[in-house]
Amino acid sequence: MPSTNGLSSAKTLRLASARRRVRAFLDQIVELEAADFAHLDGEEALTLIKADSTALRELLERMPATADDASVNTMCAKTNLMVSRYTDILGFILRSTNVRNAFEVHFPLKRLIEKAVDPAARLIMSSEWKFVPFTYPMTLDFLPGFALVGGPAPESGNLLIVPLAGHEIGHSAWRSHGVQNQIRDDLIAAVATALDAMPAERDLVLKELEAMGSALSRLQNAVLRSAIKQLEEVFCDLFGLYVFGHSFIYAYEYFLAPGGEPRGAFYPSSRDRVGYLLDGANSLGMTVAPELFDTWVDSTPLAAADHAVLAIADAAVAAVYPTLRDLTFTLLEGVGVPKPETASVDRVLCALRQHVPDGEGASLPEIVTAGWLHLRERGGLSLDDEASEYQMLNELMLKSVEVSEFKLRVDAHA
Amino acid sequence: MLSAVEIADALEGKDGIERLTVVPWPERATLVEKGETSIDLRLGRWFRSFKQTRTPSVSLVGRRPGEVGDPTETSRTKQHFVPFGSNYVLHPGRFVLGATLEWLRLPANLSGYVTGKSSLGRHGLVIETAAGIHPQFSGCLTLELANVGEVPLEIYPGMPICQVFLHRTTPGEERQPDRFSGRRKPMLSPPKADAIFERLVDPKPGV
Numbered sequence: 242m243p244s245t246n247g248l249s250s251a252k253t254l255r256l257a258s259a260r261r262r263v264r265a266f267l268d269q270i271v272e273l274e275a276a277d278f279a280h281l282d283g284e285e286a287l288t289l290i291k292a293d294s295t296a297l298r299e300l301l302e303r304m305p306a307t308a309d310d311a312s313v314n315t316m317c318a319k320t321n322l323m324v325s326r327y328t329d330i331l332g333f334i335l336r337s338t339n340v341r342n343a344f345e346v347h348f349p350l351k352r353l354i355e356k357a358v359d360p361a362a363r364l365i366m367s368s369e370w371k372f373v374p375f376t377y378p379m380t381l382d383f384l385p386g387f388a389l390v391g392g393p394a395p396e397s398g399n400l401l402i403v404p405l406a407g408h409e410i411g412h413s414a415w416r417s418h419g420v421q422n423q424i425r426d427d428l429i430a431a432v433a434t435a436l437d438a439m440p441a442e443r444d445l446v447l448k449e450l451e452a453m454g455s456a457l458s459r460l461q462n463a464v465l466r467s468a469i470k471q472l473e474e475v476f477c478d479l480f481g482l483y484v485f486g487h488s489f490i491y492a493y494e495y496f497l498a499p500g501g502e503p504r505g506a507f508y509p510s511s512r513d514r515v516g517y518l519l520d521g522a523n524s525l526g527m528t529v530a531p532e533l534f535d536t537w538v539d540s541t542p543l544a545a546a547d548h549a550v551l552a553i554a555d556a557a558v559a560a561v562y563p564t565l566r567d568l569t570f571t572l573l574e575g576v577g578v579p580k581p582e583t584a585s586v587d588r589v590l591c592a593l594r595q596h597v598p599d600g601e602g603a604s605l606p607e608i609v610t611a612g613w614l615h616l617r618e619r620g621g622l623s624l625d626d627e628a629s630e631y632q633m634l635n636e637l638m639l640k641s642v643e644v645s646e647f648k649l650r651v652d653a654h655a
Numbered sequence: 656m657l658s659a660v661e662i663a664d665a666l667e668g669k670d671g672i673e674r675l676t677v678v679p680w681p682e683r684a685t686l687v688e689k690g691e692t693s694i695d696l697r698l699g700r701w702f703r704s705f706k707q708t709r710t711p712s713v714s715l716v717g718r719r720p721g722e723v724g725d726p727t728e729t730s731r732t733k734q735h736f737v738p739f740g741s742n743y744v745l746h747p748g749r750f751v752l753g754a755t756l757e758w759l760r761l762p763a764n765l766s767g768y769v770t771g772k773s774s775l776g777r778h779g780l781v782i783e784t785a786a787g788i789h790p791q792f793s794g795c796l797t798l799e800l801a802n803v804g805e806v807p808l809e810i811y812p813g814m815p816i817c818q819v820f821l822h823r824t825t826p827g828e829e830r831q832p833d834r835f836s837g838r839r840k841p842m843l844s845p846p847k848a849d850a851i852f853e854r855l856v857d858p859k860p861g862v
Contacts, residue, residue, distance in 0.1 A: 340735070597760050597793070598758050600679055600680045636794075636838050640678070640758050640839045643756075643839070
């Protein structure tokens with residue numbers, strides 16, 4: 242509605258801006274719909290986002306010029322929320338169509354998610370312009386049932402890092418199986434025990450909290466929050482370890498060596514994390530070369546107060562860990578997720594040594610485990626004149642993965 | 656040329672040298688039962704089409720060392736991945752590179768020839784023009800797919816697309832192919848430099 246000086250009112254222009262933003266967003270979705278999708282799941286996510294955005298656009302279109310300021314502001318805030326929520330996801334979906342991705346991996350990873358997370362789960366695999374792999378928040382409230390797994394763009398075609406996707410899929414499994422609730426009582430008890438057992442750390446934090454007018458409950462909550470997040474990370478590591486076997490350990494070492502990164506409140510310390518991983522491997526009967534993590538550098542927390550909270554949380558995590566480990570492995574066994582079989586890994590390794598793919602239908606974890614073993618026995622294949630051999634190893638693994646899909650599809654109708 | 660039984664024996668390594676590798680494996684019983692002197696191969700999921708708007712022309716002779724080359728495989732072409740169940744539509748007059756689903760490795764005593772399938776050729780689909788496979792080749796075969804017919808053709812990953820006839824060769828002192836050149840996607844290799852050609856085009860021969 243024009244203002245008295247002939248210009249449109251700020252309210253009218255604000256509403257017009259929101260309409261233009263949603264229209265631009267929808268135009269971008271239409272562009273994306275024309276992309277070459279390697280798998281249907283990305284298209285489905287796009288359809289859901291489009292429906293949500295279209296609904297918002299209709300609300301904006303229907304808003305009368307007489308609407309009051311508060312209503313306009315509410316709609317503008319909704320627009321902001323939608324655009325900020327979905328823009329990243331649109332980029333993720335767009336990058337999922339890039340041919341740099343190892344599209345062959347989608348089939349076995351999706352089958353893993355269907356088994357371990359939800360039979361109706363959908364998977365979008367993409368590549369991100371981030372150094373750390375698979376960091377995208379993949380359990381999105383507004384795309385329920387979708388697992389989003391992102392690898393670092395320069396290595397998104399590298400099968401050897403795919404085991405780290407096991408960790409990220411673990412986050413979905415953590416949520417879908419309600420693992421947090423299953424260990425909550427044990428954790429609360431462990432936190433109480435740790436607080437009693439560590440009076441120096443407890444009193445240090447309490448002193449700071451008292452200065453801010455806070456109480457013991459705030460310390461308990463801080464410890465609990467840190468411990469539960471740490472346990473989730475440990476669960477995800479154990480999940481990846483169970484599913485991908487040795488290849489998870491090699492991929493982990495490849496990306497995180499030599500440890501020592503600054504420590505946030507929601508991760509175990511670098512050495513604790515490796516310790517849990519090695520203990521988990523031992524529980525699964527796996528042998529890990531001791532030198533792999535011998536010189537692993539521990540991480541350091543950023544502030545003294547954090548250090549005390551973390552120390553108490555670490556003690557609680559350590560107390561609950563054995564329960565979590567057993568729960569994780571029992572859960573995966575219960576839903577029928579297989580562990581890599583040594584005989585199959587050996588067979589694939591034999592094929593890779595002869596520079597041919599496996600033709601017998603090995604699983605993705607078996608193939609990538611054999612790939613890691615071959616790479617390590619070949620000395621890492623990092624020299625210039627070994628680049629071709631390294632590239633062919635990846636090709637052979639990806640072809641093996643594709644052949645397994647081929648066999649599975651054909652045999653399903655045999 | 657190898658018979659069906661000889662192909663089956665070669666796949667099982669009964670030849671005494673190395674075994675013939677075709678992955679996914681063709682079933683021995685199917686091979687022998689069909690009794691054909693070739694192995695059928697299927698179409699893979701990766702394709703490589705040419706970016707016409709970015710390529711004024713391409714020289715088909717190899718460049719001398721140090722000479723500025725043609726645009727690379729990446730800059731001249733676009734890759735496509737087609738999942739099982741979907742198709743690639745090849746329009747009349749168009750050309751695309753595909754690859755076999757199967758990974759082949761020929762032993763030192765076998766060579767082969769790739770040909771299309773008459774049932775597809777009759778619809779206008781030309782499969783392969785560079786048909787020889789040398790001993791010890793390893794990788795998926797790149798296929799040159801052209802529609803010389805008059806209607807658009809749908810080609811599907813997983814469909815039988817070509818066949819390979821195999822011949823015995825006497826292993827000798829031939830140049831060994833690059834052991835690590837095998838790829839799962841269609842390849843577009845640059846032409847190799849040719850010494851005779853270089854001499855022919857030298858503006859001042861002998862100077």
